[in-house]
Structures are given as C-alpha cells and as structure tokens.
Amino acid sequence: xxxxxxxxxxxxxxxxxxxxxxxxxxxxxxxxxxxxxxxxxxxxxxxxxxxxxxxxxxxxxxxxxxxxxxxxxxxxxxxxxxxxxxxxxxxxxxxxxxxxxxxxxxxxxxxxxxxxxxxxxxxxxxxxxxxxxxxxxxxxxxxxxxxxxxxxxxxxxxxxxxxxxxxxxxxxxxxxxxxxxxxxxxxxxxxxxxxxxxxxxxxxxxxxxxxxxxxxxxxxxxxxxxxxxxxxxxxxxxxxxxxxxxxxxxxxxxxxxxxxxxxxxxxxxxxxxxxxxxxxxxxxxxxxxxxxxxxxxxxxxxxxxxxxxxxxxxxxxxxxxxxxxxxxxxxxxx
Numbered sequence: 001x002x003x004x005x006x007x008x009x010x011x012x013x014x015x016x017x018x019x020x021x022x023x024x025x026x027x028x029x030x031x032x033x034x035x036x037x038x039x040x041x042x043x044x045x046x047x048x049x050x051x052x053x054x055x056x057x058x059x060x061x062x063x064x065x066x067x068x069x070x071x072x073x074x075x076x077x078x079x080x081x082x083x084x085x086x087x088x089x090x091x092x093x094x095x096x097x098x099x100x101x102x103x104x105x106x107x108x109x110x111x112x113x114x115x116x117x118x119x120x121x122x123x124x125x126x127x128x129x130x131x132x133x134x135x136x137x138x139x140x141x142x143x144x145x146x147x148x149x150x151x152x153x154x155x156x157x158x159x160x161x162x163x164x165x166x167x168x169x170x171x172x173x174x175x176x177x178x179x180x181x182x183x184x185x186x187x188x189x190x191x192x193x194x195x196x197x198x199x200x201x202x203x204x205x206x207x208x209x210x211x212x213x214x215x216x217x218x219x220x221x222x223x224x225x226x227x228x229x230x231x232x233x234x235x236x237x238x239x240x241x242x243x244x245x246x247x248x249x250x251x252x253x254x255x256x257x258x259x260x261x262x263x264x265x266x267x268x269x270x271x272x273x274x275x276x277x278x279x280x281x282x283x284x285x286x287x288x289x290x291x292x293x294x295x296x297x298x299x300x301x302x303x304x305x306x307x308x309x310x311x312x313x314x315x316x317x318x319x320x321x322x323x324x325x326x327x328x329x330x331x332x333x334x
Contacts, residue, residue, distance in 0.1 A: 001045035002299045005280045008175030009200025010149060012118065014077050016274055017299050018204065019292065020050040020283035021060045029287045031063050038067035040289035044296040048077040050178075050204070050283050052123055053108050054084035061111040073114060079204070080108045081153060081178075083123035085334075094334045096126035096134040105141050119176055120147035122163075125155050125330055131162055139170035151176030151204070156326050157195035164199045174201060176280070179326070181205035183214060183254075183272050183315060184242055190323040193278045202280035205273050209284075211239040214269035216252060220245040246318055253314040257307055263298070270298035275308065 004013040019041040021034065029037075038049070051064050061080060068076065082104040085094040092099050105120060120141060126134060138150045150172060152163060160177060167174040177196055179188045181203065188203065196203060209215055242248075251265075258268040273282050284295045303311075312319075 002296060006202070007119070007149070007204075007280050008173070008196075008202045010173055010175045012077070012149060012175065014048040014204075014281050015046050015299075016281050017044075017046055017270070017296050018048045018050050018079075018281040018283045019046050020206065020285050021064055022052070022055055022206070022283075022285055031066070033288070034063050035067040036289045037286045037292055038064065040286075040292040041296075042071070044292060045299075046292075046296065047075060048079070048281060050079045050206075051112075052081035052084070052121075053086050053104055053111075054081070054123065058086055058107065058111060061108055065112040065114070069113060077118045078112060078114060079119040079121060079151070080112065080117050081121040081123035082108070083126065083153075096122055096129045096137075098133055098137040101134065101137040101141070105146050109146060116145055117147050119149045119151045121151040121153050121176065121178060122155070123153050125152070125159050126334070127330070127332060128334055131159075131166060135163060135166040135170060139167070139172045142172045149173050149175045151178060153178035154180070154326060154330065155192075156330075157191035157323075160192065160195055160201060161199065164201065174199075176202050176204050178204045178206060178283075180207045181273055181276075181279070182208050182210040183269060183311060184210045184247065184251075184319055186319055186321050187323055187325040189321065192323070192326065193276070197278050203276070203278050204281050204283065205279055206283045208273040208282045209266050209269045210242050213239065213242040213247070214251060214254070214265060216255060216265040218243065218248050219252065220248045241320075244318075250315050250318050254311065257310055257314070260307065261301065261303065263301065264294060266295060267298040267301070268303075270295055271301035271303055272308075272311065274298065274301070275303055 002015045002017045005016050007014050051061050082101055083096055087093045141147050164174045181188055258265050270282050273279055286292045
C-alpha cells in the first residue's frame with residue numbers, strides 16, 4: 001500500500017504516489033477506462049488526485065469528478081490548477097488575474113463535484129499580473145472555504161519565496177511546488193529544493209518517468225513503439241528533449257540497477273524521485289489500470305546510497321541540471 005507524507009510544513013498528508021490525469025482523461029482514453037484507472041488507484045491506496053482546468057480544456061476535471069462519485073470526500077485529497085487558457089481562450093480566459101482565478105475555481109469545483117479542493121495551484125507564474133493581486137485572490141478563495149491550501153507549479157526559487165511571503169502576510173499556507181523532476185531533469189535541485197525546504201514547501205513532482213523515456217522502451221536507433229508518447233502530437237514535443245541516442249543509451253544502462261532492486265525501469269524512476277526528502281509525492285498517469293498497479297510498487301522503496309551513486313555514474317552528463325531552465329521555460333505572454 002501507499003505511504004503518506006506531510007505536504008510542506010502543514011498538517012495535511014498526501015499519498016506519496018499521486019494519480020494525475022494530464023494527457024489521458026477526456027482525450028486519450030475513453031471515460032470508462034479512465035474511471036477504471038481511478039478505481040485502481042483507490043484500490044491501491046492512493047487517495048491524492050491531481051488535475052487542472054486546462055487538461056483536455058476542462059474535460060479531465062469532469063471525468064475525474066465523475067470517477068470519484070460515491071467516495072467519502074473527507075478521505076480524498078483533490079488538487080487542481082489555474083493559469084492556462086480554458087474555454088474559447090478569450091482575453092481573460094488565462095493567467096492569474098483575480099477575474100480568471102475566481103471564475104476558474106467556480107468552474108473547477110462544479111466539474112469536480114465538490115465544495116472545495118485541498119490544494120489550489122498556480123499552474124505557472126504570471127508575469128502580466130501583480131503577484132499581490134494573485135495572492136489576494138488565492139487568499140480570498142481559502143478564506144471562503146473553497147480551498148484549504150495553495151501551491152504553485154514551475155515557479156523559480158525567488159518567485160516561490162515572494163509568493164510564500166505574501167501568503168503568510170495574508171494568513172494562508174503556500175505548501176507545495178509542482179515541478180518536472182526525474183533522473184534526467186534535475187533543474188530544481190540547485191535552487192528550488194533548498195529554498196522550498198527552508199520555507200516549509202514540498203515538491204509534488206510530475207513526469208518522474210520522463211514522459212516514458214525512463215521505462216527503457218525507447219532504444220537508440222530503434223523504431224518508436226506504436227501508440228507511445230513519442231508518436232502522440234500532444235506529447236512528442238516535450239519528450240523530444242530526451243530522445244537523443246546518447247540519452248537513450250545511458251537509460252538502457254539503468255536496467256541492471258532496476259534488476260538488482262527487483263523493480264521495473266518505471267518503478268525505479270518513480271522510487272528515485274521519492275528518495276529526495278523534499279518530495280512529498282510523485283504524480284503518475286495511466287491509460288490502463290494495470291499501469292497504476294505496477295507503478296504503485298515504487299511506494300516505500302529505499303534505494304541504497306551506493307545504487308543512487310551508480311545511477312548518477314550511469315547517466316553522467318546527459319542529466320539536465322541548469323536551474324535557469326525553470327525561468328527559461330515560463331510563458332512570457334498570455
């Protein structure tokens with residue numbers, strides 16, 4: 001079964017394996033299969049679910065809400081996000097303005113079929129809205145009982161520090177950061193992680209398997225597996241950064257480490273991110289229920305220090321560690 005970890009310095013506990021529905025619900029898989037995946041997560045002991053209003057342009061929230069119907073609400077931790085365009089994409093259908101935030105939380109709660117979310121997250125930093133306006137809107141949502149805590153996603157260390165200070169002044173808790181993090185993508189380690197640890201903020205990491213690259217299913221010079229992320233228009237752009245032969249060759253070198261631990265390559269990847277003390281949970285997705293069952297086996301795994309060192313040696317210089325990537329990949333217009 002899945003273990004629980006505290007989210008930041010708060011009293012809230014979440015499961016260390018989190019079920020997320022970024023590229024699946026409402027788009028890639030039928031709703032019936034999506035419901036089966038959610039129920040498989042529940043059966044495995046996962047009680048924390050992550051989504052966002054932008055996923056499948058609001059459809060993913062609806063699918064998740066329908067799949068969770070009948071569950072005891074107090075036994076779940078539901079997380080969603082706001083920033084990216086939704087609806088027809090009008091001038092105010094995006095960003096972190098008060099207007100968009102207040103309208104978005106109302107829509108998310110309606111689609112999820114709940115009176116509140118446990119964590120409401122800023123999906124990106126908005127360079128076109130004063131941070132004070134954004135944080136005041138989040139504070140009002142918390143004080144209205146529509147969210148218990150707030151979080152951010154893909155914010156730099158300085159942005160997290162500024163947001164955390166305003167949140168404290170407004171009497172609310174900024175408890176989480178949701179960045180991309182994997183064996184291959186470690187840009188949060190130099191700045192975001194130490195700043196977050198200092199402030200009492202945890203990481204909830206996405207793409208721990210590097211969009212499937214760390215499963216080992218992609219081989220240097222090999223054909224792309226049919227139906228894989230690398231062949232999907234919505235996922236191929238992001239995965240392309242890892243699809244170089246030199247990266248794929250190094251990833252194949254991880255197989256003996258996984259074998260020594262009795263894990264699949266995917267399980268090793270998920271277990272690896274959970275070794276970081278600042279990581280409260282790793283988000284997994286699934287297009288089939290059995291994928292949930294397999295990935296949950298990474299919960300509770302302790303990777304010995306010598307094997308953590310060997311992983312670093314195997315991957316070598318293909319690991320991305322540049323802290324500047326977080327700022328560089330933020331949207332500059334909306």
